[in-house]
Amino acid sequence: MTAVDLPAVPRVLIAEADPWSRDLLKQVLLNVRCDARLDVCADGDYAAALLREKSYDLILADWELAGVDGLSLLRSVRQQRRSPALPFILLSSRNDSASVREALPLAPTAYLTRPLNMESLTQRLQDLLLNEGESVYCEIPALAPGMTLPAFLEQRREVCDGAPLRVDVKAAVHRSLGPEGVDLQQLEDQVRMDPQITAVLIAAANSAGYHGTPVQTLHAALNKLVPGQSMNLILGLALKHNVVLGDSGLVAYAERHWQLSEDSAEYARRLARMLELDHQRCYSACILHRLGDLALLRCLEDWRQGGGALDDEAIGESLDAFGAAYGSALRTRWRLPLELRQLIAATYSLEGGVYSREALVVNLATQMARLTEHEGLQELAGSKTARLLKVGLSELTRVRKT
Secondary structure, rough: OOOOHHOOOEEEEEEEEOHHHHHHHHHHHHHOOOOEEEEEEEEEEHHHHHHHHHHOOEEEOOOOOOOOOHHHHHHHHHOOOOOOOOOOOEEOOOOHHHHHHHHHHHHHOEEEOOOOOEEEEEEHHHHOOOOOOOOEEEEEEEEOOOOHHHHHHHOOOOOOOOOOOOOHHHHHHHHEEEOOOOOOHHHHHHHHHHHHHHHHHHHHHHOOOOOOOOOOOOOHEEEEEEHHHHHHHHHHHHHOOOOOOOHHHHHHHHHHOOOOOOOHHHHHHHHHHHOOOHHHHHHHHHHEEEEHHHHHHHHHHHHEEEEEOOOHHHHHHHHHHHHHHHHHHHHHHOOOOOOHHHHHHHHHOOOOOOOOOOHHHHHHHHHHOOOOOOOOOHHHHHOOHHHHHHOHHHHHHHHHHH
């Protein structure tokens, strides 16, 4: 496409098997053209059907699609002999010379190998979808007439994008880059207190493209994903709408939930280490246990920006009514491992008569985090959870002061 034949509103097809890579491509593209009409699919057969039905201005397709693969889609498009040629970006994990030679005769607009270079991809999309010096602004849609806050939150529960970001992802990634590439331990130290990043990376490491033992910790996720992919997923989160809250009331609530998550996670880590248990798994469960409340706050920002009224009372009532449901919906939709979901549930209550020691740890840690600085540990040391763990006042005092 040249500047003279750019469509007023481009129609784009994204065909990508991995759900997290698919979401990343969508966010990068919408960051360039927020008004683009997008069709997104996970397999080649559906992509081929869409190509027969609709006319597109740009295609991004994964070579390794199930059914009709991306190279076959490209071949089909080129056989139509459209003039000018339909822009087609072919994505692949194959970087060997034989694969490149196989693709080049079909003249892909770009052949991009994984992990993707985000800056290069963004520049390609800008060249294809924008005139020189052009930018596109999209207004936030107003709320539907008569929409109530409870109805809005119920509607958004199954589609919300998760929590706002706790950390500055660009700074975190920059500090983790060294002469030899990404320092995974440094990256983990930079982002481990962020519930959204933790959840997304664990979910991505358990997606269809990865096999083996389910991943339940940030540490394991970072070591299972390709370092470049981890960075892309983290940076891609910063492109999403409302990852930074704009309302001071919502920010105040978010700060309290972030702090509660962080305090719980740190206490759980110390307790687990003291008891020689899996401290990373306990940390993950606690850092994620307020994910639903934080995701709800992000949706309340959408409500506010759409023109809805919002005050402190409405925020509190919404959290009470919907916070737990949002967390459950996210953990299920993102397919976090069942064992991790059960451990997160233990932060709220212990059900049944037999508890794992890790479940007791996270439950006790969240109880500790809810204590104010003026409340003592004596009553907590006498609780059933502490007795089952055989943890007394001296141990709890040491955990709090460490």
